[in-house]
Amino acid sequence: MTISEKVAYIQGLYDGLGLDEKKSGEARILSEVLDVLREVGQQLEGMDAAMDQFDEELDTLEDTVSELEDAVFDDEDEEDEESCGFGGEDGEDFFEIPCPTCGEDLLVDDEALAAGVVDCPVCGGKFALSFEDGEDGADSDE
Ligand SMILES: [Zn+2]
Structure with a gap:
């Protein structure tokens, strides 16, 4: 009401x-x-x-x-x-390189970079990361 x-x-x-x-x-x-x-x-x-x-x-x-x-x-x-x-994702601190033995793409992470060596899980091969090639080339010019 x-x-x-x-x-x-x-x-x-x-x-x-x-x-x-x-x-x-x-x-x-x-x-x-x-x-x-x-x-x-x-x-x-x-x-x-x-x-x-x-x-x-x-x-x-x-x-x-x-x-x-x-x-x-x-x-x-x-x-x-x-x-x-x-x-973001594209900026992660790793990259892929092909295995020189079998051609498989290998993940190079911080650990591998620090060791300077990559183990290939496919063919079992080990190879050194050769970042010094460019420097060597520059040195050889002198
Ligand atoms: Zn391999």
Whole structure:
């Protein structure tokens, strides 16, 4: 039951008494009080309607904000992916060289680089990593 409905109910009770406002001071006061209550009820209903409208506008704003967030964060994700790809998996500290004996691609990792030797798991051969070739060539020019 809303306040307006309660006021209407009391107004009905008041009307049922058949009081004469011209003769009864109490009847006149009750009538005035009922008028005030009716006005309060109407104003409250107006505020409820305004609150509902605010709710709707707030929902619309939230939707807009979350759409903006999606757009902004999507862009950042793409940038992150780009920067990750730049120094990510492709930037690992190993490379492959073919085995000089059997031609199998061998993984040269930090360990093999440190030892300067690669063991081939396919043919069982061992061979030294010869990074000095280039330097030797440069030296021989002199
Ligand atoms: Zn091999």
